[in-house]
Amino acid sequence: MTAPNASPVQSRPLWGAGKTVVLLVGAAILWSYLGTGSNLLLPFQADGRHQVALFFSQLFPPNLSASLLTRALRGSLETLAVSIMGTLLAVLIGFPLGALSAYTVMGNRRFSEAEGSSAVARLWRRLIYDGSTLLLNFLRSVPELFWALIFIVAVGLGPFPGVLALGFHTGGVLGKLYSESLEALDSRPLEALQATGASTLKVFLFGMVPLALPQLLSYTLYRWEVNIRTAAVLGVVGAGGLGQDILVAMGLLHYQDLATFLIATLAIVIAVDFLSTFLRLRLIPS
Amino acid sequence: MAPSIEIENLVKVFDGRVAALDSLSLQVEEGEKVALIGPSGAGKTTLFRLLNCILTPTRGTLRLQGCDVTRLSEKSLRELRARIGTIYQQHNLVPQLRVAHNVLAGKLGRLSTARALWNFWDPRPDGDVVRALTQVGIAGKYWERTAALSGGQQQRVAVARALVQNPDILLADEPVSSVDPALAQEIVSLLADLAQEGGKTLVVSLHSVELALAHFPRIVGLRGGKLYFDLPPDQITAELLSGLFTRCEAERGVPERVLRGAVSPVFPLDSPYDKA
Amino acid sequence: MAPFPQSSPWILPTTKPKSSPLSFTGWFVLVAALVGSYHLAEISPGKLLHTQGGSSLWGLLAEFFPPDLSAEFLLYLIVPTVKTIQISIMGTALAILIGLPLGILATSTLTFAGILFEGGSLSRSSRRRLWMLPYLLARGGLSLLRSIPEIVWGLLFVRIVGLGPFAGVLAIGLAYGGMLGKVYAEILEGVKQSPVEAVRAVGARRFPLVVYGLFPQAFPNFVAYSLYRWECAIRSAAILGLVGAGGLGQEIEVSMKMLNYPQALTIILVSFILVTLVDRVSSWIRRTLL
Numbered sequence: 001m002t003a004p005n006a007s008p009v010q011s012r013p014l015w016g017a018g019k020t021v022v023l024l025v026g027a028a029i030l031w032s033y034l035g036t037g038s039n040l041l042l043p044f045q046a047d048g049r050h051q052v053a054l055f056f057s058q059l060f061p062p063n064l065s066a067s068l069l070t071r072a073l074r075g076s077l078e079t080l081a082v083s084i085m086g087t088l089l090a091v092l093i094g095f096p097l098g099a100l101s102a103y104t105v106m107g108n109r110r111f112s113e114a115e116g117s118s119a120v121a122r123l124w125r126r127l128i129y130d131g132s133t134l135l136l137n138f139l140r141s142v143p144e145l146f147w148a149l150i151f152i153v154a155v156g157l158g159p160f161p162g163v164l165a166l167g168f169h170t171g172g173v174l175g176k177l178y179s180e181s182l183e184a185l186d187s188r189p190l191e192a193l194q195a196t197g198a199s200t201l202k203v204f205l206f207g208m209v210p211l212a213l214p215q216l217l218s219y220t221l222y223r224w225e226v227n228i229r230t231a232a233v234l235g236v237v238g239a240g241g242l243g244q245d246i247l248v249a250m251g252l253l254h255y256q257d258l259a260t261f262l263i264a265t266l267a268i269v270i271a272v273d274f275l276s277t278f279l280r281l282r283l284i285p286s
Numbered sequence: 287m288a289p290s291i292e293i294e295n296l297v298k299v300f301d302g303r304v305a306a307l308d309s310l311s312l313q314v315e316e317g318e319k320v321a322l323i324g325p326s327g328a329g330k331t332t333l334f335r336l337l338n339c340i341l342t343p344t345r346g347t348l349r350l351q352g353c354d355v356t357r358l359s360e361k362s363l364r365e366l367r368a369r370i371g372t373i374y375q376q377h378n379l380v381p382q383l384r385v386a387h388n389v390l391a392g393k394l395g396r397l398s399t400a401r402a403l404w405n406f407w408d409p410r411p412d413g414d415v416v417r418a419l420t421q422v423g424i425a426g427k428y429w430e431r432t433a434a435l436s437g438g439q440q441q442r443v444a445v446a447r448a449l450v451q452n453p454d455i456l457l458a459d460e461p462v463s464s465v466d467p468a469l470a471q472e473i474v475s476l477l478a479d480l481a482q483e484g485g486k487t488l489v490v491s492l493h494s495v496e497l498a499l500a501h502f503p504r505i506v507g508l509r510g511g512k513l514y515f516d517l518p519p520d521q522i523t524a525e526l527l528s529g530l531f532t533r534c535e536a537e538r539g540v541p542e543r544v545l546r547g548a549v550s551p552v553f554p555l556d557s558p559y560d561k562a
Numbered sequence: 563m564a565p566f567p568q569s570s571p572w573i574l575p576t577t578k579p580k581s582s583p584l585s586f587t588g589w590f591v592l593v594a595a596l597v598g599s600y601h602l603a604e605i606s607p608g609k610l611l612h613t614q615g616g617s618s619l620w621g622l623l624a625e626f627f628p629p630d631l632s633a634e635f636l637l638y639l640i641v642p643t644v645k646t647i648q649i650s651i652m653g654t655a656l657a658i659l660i661g662l663p664l665g666i667l668a669t670s671t672l673t674f675a676g677i678l679f680e681g682g683s684l685s686r687s688s689r690r691r692l693w694m695l696p697y698l699l700a701r702g703g704l705s706l707l708r709s710i711p712e713i714v715w716g717l718l719f720v721r722i723v724g725l726g727p728f729a730g731v732l733a734i735g736l737a738y739g740g741m742l743g744k745v746y747a748e749i750l751e752g753v754k755q756s757p758v759e760a761v762r763a764v765g766a767r768r769f770p771l772v773v774y775g776l777f778p779q780a781f782p783n784f785v786a787y788s789l790y791r792w793e794c795a796i797r798s799a800a801i802l803g804l805v806g807a808g809g810l811g812q813e814i815e816v817s818m819k820m821l822n823y824p825q826a827l828t829i830i831l832v833s834f835i836l837v838t839l840v841d842r843v844s845s846w847i848r849r850t851l852l
Contacts, residue, residue, distance in 0.1 A: 009411045009419060009428045017850045025847070029655045032648035036727035036808070040656070055722045081602035084595060141834040145713075145801040145811075149818050149826070154622050155609040163603050233713035236805055240604075243713070250717055262710065269709045338763040340677070368765030378760035382778045391774045395765025402770035444760075451764055 055255075062259035071245060072264040079241035079268060082159045083231040086166025087224045093139070093171030095216075098178030100132040104190075105182060105204055136179075139172025144230050148239045159240030166230060170223050177223075181215040182208055214284045221276045228272040232265045242268070288352035290316040290455055290487040291337065296346035298332050298511075306332035308511040309346070314489065316454075319481055321498035322491040324508035325531050330491040333508070334459045337489065338372045339363055351454055368395025371453035373477075375460035377444040381433035385424070385443050388432050389415055392450035418449035422476070438465045441473065449480065456481055458490040462497070470494065474501050495527060629831055630824040639813065639832055646809035646836065649727050649799040653734025654792040660707070660739030665746030667700035672772070677755050677762065700743070707740025712798050713805060720806045730807030734795050745787050746780075753779045782852045789844040796840045800833040810836075 033040075042048035099105050106129040147168045151161035185208060193207040235243025242265050249258040291314040298307040307329045314320055322330055335341045336348060339355055348355050353366055371392070379388045386409035393414075394402050411419070411428060419425040422442040427435060432443060441461065448456060458477060462470035474490070478501050481488035492498045498505055499519040507514035507530045514530050515522070666672055673693040716733035723729050753776055761775035803811020810833050817825040 009416055009425050012410075012429055021847055021850050028651050032652035032655070035645065035648040036652050036731050038652050038656075038728050038731050039723075040659075042723070051722055055718070078602050081599035084599040085603045085605060088596070137838075138834065141837045142830055143797045143801045143833070145804055146814065146830050146833070149814065150623070150626070153625075153818075153823070155606075159603045160605055160609065163605060229709075229711040233711045236713060236717070246714060246717065250721070262714065265711070265714065266706070266709050269711075270705075273709075335759075340759055340763055364765045364767065366765070367763055370763070370765075372760065372763045374756070374760060376756060378756045380757045380761075380775060380778050382782060383774075387774060387778070391761050391766070392764055394761065394767070394770050394774065397770070399767050399769050402767070403773060406770075406773055447760075447764075 058255040059259040059262070061256065062263060063254075063256040064260065068257055068260055072242075072260050075235075075242040075245045075261065076264050076268045078159055079228070079231045079243075079265075080272070082162045082166065082234065082239075082241055083224060083228040083272070085163045086170060086231065087220065087227050089163060089167025090170035090174050090223065090227075091220060093167055094136075094174030094178055097132045097136050097171070098175035099182065099204065100128055101136055101175065102179040102182035103129065104185065104187075105200070105208070106132075132175075133179075136172045136175040139168050140176060141172070142169065144169040144234065145237055148234050148237050152238055157238045157240075162231060162234040162239030162241065165234065165239065166227050170227060174219060174223055177219040178212075178216055181212050181219070185211050217284055218280060221280050225273055225276050228269055232269065288349070289313050290318065290351060291489070292347070292349035294347040296336065296348055297344045298329075298336060298341060299344045306511055307336070310508075310511065310513055312506065312513065312516070314487055316487055317481075317485045318504065319478060319488045319502050320490070320504045320506055321502035322489060322506050322508060323495055323498050323530065324491075324514065327510075328508040329511040330508055331459055332511075334372065334457050334489075334491065337455070337457055338370045339367045364395065368451070369453050370455045370457065371448035371451045373441075373444050373448050373456075373458040373461045375463055377440045379432050379440055379443055379447075381431075383432055384409065385427050385430055385432055385435070386411070388443055389418065389428075389446045389450055392447040395451065414450055414452070415446075418446040421449065421480075422446045438469050441465055441469075445473065445476070452484075453486065455487045455489070458488075460491055460493055463493045470497065478502070626823045626827040628824060629827040630822070631828065635825060635828065639810075639829065642803070642808075642810050642813050643832060643836065645727050646796070646799045646803075646811075646833075647840075649730040649734065649802065649807070649809055650792060650795040650840070652731045653799060654738065654788065654795045656731060656735030657738035657742050657791065657795075658788055660735060661704075661742030661746055664700045664704050664739070665743035666750070667696050668704060668743060668747040669750040670697065671751050671753075671755075672776075673697050677759050678768065678771070701747075704740045704743040704747075707736050708738075708744065709740070710737065712737035713802065716802045716805045716807045725806045725808070727808035730799055730802040730809060733802055733807060734798055737798075738791050738795060742788060742791060746784060749780045749783045749787070750776065785851055786848060789848055793837075793840055793844050796837055797833075800836070 032038075039048070043052070106125050144165045147165035148161055151164040155161050155164070189211065190203055190207045193203050198206070231241055233243045233246075235241045235245065236247050238244065242261055245261045246258060246265070249255070249261055291312070293310055293312040296307055296310045297305065299305050310329075310333070322333070324330055332341070336343060337350070339350070343356060350366060351369060353362070355363065355366065358366060380391075387406065389411075390405050390409050393405070397405065416425065419428060422445050424435075424439055424442045424446065427439060427443075432440060435443065441464070445461070448458075456477065461477070462473050465473065474492070474497050477488060477490060480486070490498075490502070499522065503518060504516070505519055505522055506516050507526065509530055515526055517526075670676070671678065673696065674690040679689055712733045715736050716729055719729040719732040723732065757779070758771070758775040761771050766774065800810045803809040803813065804815050806812065810829055814826050814829045817823070817829060
């Protein structure tokens with residue numbers, strides 16, 4: 001490089017924040033690699049390859065006997081039912097909580113500052129807003145399978161605790177997504193509605209909900225796609241569906257049955273993805 | 287010696303039906319400076335994309351520095367591209383990168399893959415780069431993010447990239463349509479001077495007829511994908527110009543000899559791959 | 563001024579125009595699906611009031627309180643918590659390692675279509691024929707990887723590599739690799755093509771061209787989406803223990819089996835804090851890097 005005084009180009013900034021982050025992330029990955037006992041050379045070692053090949057060869061051919069297919073069908077339908085009911089419950093939980101935790105609905109800095117309200121009313125609104133936001137955070141942060149463990153204690157084994165688990169976790173997720181889309185609405189039509197003298201509830205029902213509906217529907221369908229995957233595994237803790245069949249087949253080392261259930265899982269997940277895309281195109285104007 | 291650019295009956299059809307260039311013939315000698323003017327949709331951008339070997343002609347001949355582009359392998363085509371520099375209307379810089387990387391990208395045609403990757407990791411300026419940056423007056427911005435620069439500064443970065451490339455032919459597609467008039471004047475004379483110094487062939491398309499007439503000894507008018515005139519500036523009359531730019535609905539943007547099946551009057555203005 | 567011509571009297575429509583998004587059959591299918599699901603899922607709201615043991619739901623839930631916050635138990639939880647973090651980090655790293663190459667193969671603008679392949683001796687159609695198979699295989703592979711839930715991958719890998727965190731890493735790596743690869747391909751296809759064209763016009767070889775012109779544009783979105791997936795991975799890492807893949811999930815299963823509900827609640831609270839913490843770290847990285 002030329003001498004600093006001769007070059008009109010400044011010398012390079014030596015150390016940026018970006019490099020620190022890259023270094024930290026690298027160190028974290030190394031730490032995790034060692035800590036988890038990972039062995040990424042597995043596919044390149046004859047022994048590892050043999051293990052993997054042995055396991056997957058045991059899956060073939062899948063057991064396609066009529067009795068097993070009936071069981072797989074029954075499990076698939078149950079999984080589908082749990083995902084539908086769970087998503088429905090999530091909407092019932094998420095919609096009110098999401099509306100209450102949207103500042104455009106409940107907060108004190110709304111699209112119009114002209115509305116006069118008493119200090120007590122403002123405090124109430126603040127409390128409800130903060131409370132529902134916190135509740136949504138908690139519902140969301142506890143994974144579905146942990147909720148399922150709790151509800152199995154409460155209502156016993158079977159698909160019902162699975163529905164409750166999906167409803168609670170997804171309710172938290174949907175509530176947050178709903179409140180975000182209610183907050184991101186174009187405020188001008190809402191101001192116009194408020195200017196006609198409509199109450200907050202009427203502005204919400206006749207202004208915000210219709211405006212946000214396509215987005216809300218889209219989020220709901222997206223979560224349904226996620227829920228079908230989760231519903232398929234809730235059975236591993238005893239909450240019904242295909243997961244239970246998978247667990248049993250594994251425990252009994254019936255790998256050819258397992259293959260059938262895996263195919264059923266794949267089929268139902270892909271079917272729901274298609275159905276959801278179809279409904280999205282049909283119900284949501286682009 | 288072969289002419290720098292040799293075009294004979296050049297035709298470019300997009301998607302099998304949209305004709306952007308229709309039987310164009312043109313010859314540019316080495317070291318010549320040519321200004322290209324014409325209404326939008328005349329095929330200027332398409333001509334530039336053919337000249338820098340991004341597109342291949344549908345029909346006709348295109349010879350650059352004596353090489354027939356339709357007969358070249360991928361490798362020789364790449365080597366030919368390295369000898370042709372282009373400056374774009376929208377700069378076409380990568381906004382997320384530093385100025386350093388965008389300028390050094392000009393050298394990619396001459397570097398091995400390993401060297402190019404090393405430069406990406408450690409983009410130090412060498413003598414060429416420092417000279418180019420000083421010429422366009424943005425040496426102080428070398429380590430900045432390109433997106434943080436103003437439009438005029440970004441255009442200077444694009445010029446520096448072309449200078450670092452050190453091409454035989456310099457193409458500039460509306461290089462000044464997004465900068466203010468004073469800067470436009472400055473950039474056009476900079477390009478003209480640079481071409482003069484290095485004996486490079488220069489082809490510039492310009493929105494502003496005044497700039498073209500003031501700086502270039504040869505003016506080519508393009509309309510509907512065809513040559514409209516090819517004259518020195520003192521022979522260009524007001525009638526010719528109004529004929530070039532008047533919008534006649536019947537022939538607006540549509541070549542007179544429409545190709546068989548060429549019916550759509552839609553002309554791609556920028557890269558047809560940008561769908562955003 | 564009369565806005566309407568006098569000659570045409572007002573006629574209001576007497577029937578509501580048909581605007582339903584679903585046909586009659588559509589609504590019928592929807593209702594049937596809901597009723598069928600209600601029965602198949604064995605929904606019985608009554609159980610929430612009177613549970614099997616005769617005690618109420620609230621009575622059972624009260625058994626989770628107060629959480630076990632003894633120093634001994636909290637110290638014991640440090641190791642599984644750290645393992646959970648490590649599974650999530652290594653799992654995401656593996657997912658990137660799997661998703662990136664497959665995602666690149668699944669990008670049509672990098673394999674056979676678009677500006678990179680305009681011109682040259684190899685015609686478009688022959689290049690398409692050459693690359694269509696790897697492209698479709700990558701798409702199919704990614705779809706397969708992400709359609710099997712990570713818990714199921716976990717079950718399979720516990721059988722293959724044995725109990726412990728490595729099975730969790732593999733499960734997250736494969737399932738999330740499928741998701742990342744698909745999104746990477748979408749990001750790469752959405753990149754602005756004009757800067758790529760400019761670098762190509764300089765005469766760059768294909769690999770440097772991709773490094774200089776294409777990846778820098780995709781990079782911010784890559785980072786943002788990968789970090790989002792890491793936030794999801796910490797949740798997955800916490801539950802993968804339920805099938806024997808190490809970390810907090812394994813501890814919660816033990817506590818539940820031993821009917822030690824206060825300990826289970828503590829573990830749930832710890833994972834809640836962990837998820838919140840990871841969200842913070844991830845948004846810090848996003849801010850600093852982008």
